[in-house]
Amino acid sequence: MSALPIAAVERDTGIPKDTLRVWERRYAFPQPVRDDKGERLYPAEQVEKLRLLRRLLDQGHRPGSIVAAPTEALAALLEPAGERGREPADPGIAALIDLVRLHRSAELRATLQQHLVKLGLQRFVSELVAPLSRAIGEAWLHGEIGVAEEHLFTEHVQNLLRSSISSLGTGSRSPRILMTTLPGEEHILGLLMVEAMLAPEGVQCISLGAQTPLADIAQAARDGQFDVVAVSFSAAFPARQAFRGIEQLRDALPASIALWAGGAALHGKRKRIDKVQQIAQLDDLPDALAEWRKAN
Known part of the structure; x- marks a missing residue:
């Protein structure tokens, strides 16, 4: 390097x-x-x-x-x-990491596609992509893979999720969810994972992409009459900065618009912010969605 x-x-x-x-x-x-x-x-x-x-x-x-x-x-x-603190990797996860490490792109793409067909989109995200992402992060931290390999993994997974979400068409059920990351957070894989969990439920998800200024998020949410704003934070994003940004965004949004926040940067943190739905893990999204629909 x-x-x-x-x-x-x-x-x-x-x-x-x-x-x-x-x-x-x-x-x-x-x-x-x-x-x-x-x-x-x-x-x-x-x-x-x-x-x-x-x-x-x-x-x-x-x-x-x-x-x-x-x-x-x-x-x-x-x-x-x-x-x-490091648990042994699942053999299936370890095999995928080996494909990433060896830059075997075609095999990696084919193997991920096979898992998607077998599991379905939601289980593919929660049971494979989420733990695989954590394992990739651990491998990077321990120097077992480099930045190029991490990017290879991310690119393949993002392309696969985008294609799968697109094939479902535009959702027609409430809530309408505006998705983005805050300034300084350029990783969008978390947003795609959330959208992949919600799209099969008929939810309308609109993404602004990464690093949207807080004032612009609030303005877009108001102008677009969105029901929920969802923001995601990767493990690389400082937790204190994440909580500060969430608090500022909550203050900028009308009370009628819900704010959901999640991602690896918030995982395991005890701090709670008033009037913010903190999503501890992807499997909690269906419950959060059910609660919103019941209340609205």
Whole structure:
């Protein structure tokens, strides 16, 4: 991996650009080089250390105690907790990860398609895509696959989900759901997984894509007379930033429009926001939908 610009480092590690700049000033790490235009470039070894830092932050360590530490010390801190918390992969999941690792695109596409036909769209998403996505994330965190392999997986799954959703046609039943991610969250796989769970129920889902400004989400929801706004957060998105954005969006939306929020960044978090339906896992979506329909 060659040196990466700051935007790519943010995507790769999930650490926001502003945080990287603050650490650079406060802790003298990272120490990017500059290109001929004066833009920051981060060498591969610094990006690897930033990945370790992100994992330690997720485990509860504070930046002041770890950012300046040597990489070896960070790895020693991480290894015991990481190994204890990692469950053995299901053989079927492991086989798919091997296809991703080896870049066997045709076999990966065919195998995913076979699982889709066998399980049906909703079970395919909840029983295969969701755990496979988590396993891919774990493999990336442990250095077993790279960014290119992760992107390969994501591209295949997104294409398959889009095709399956499109084949169902436009839903005609309420609620009408506006879907997007907040600024800083460029991953849309979570949105497609939610839509794939809801489309077979006849729900009308409209996606704004990724990184929609809060004011624009609220305006679109009002103008389009949507019943629900749904936002998704990947594991790479900082949980504190996610909760802050959810609170701001809830304040910006009319009380008549429900707000649903979910994704890996919120998984396992105890914090609850008033008047927000927090979806812990994909299997909870049918219940959330049933509750909305019963109440409306």
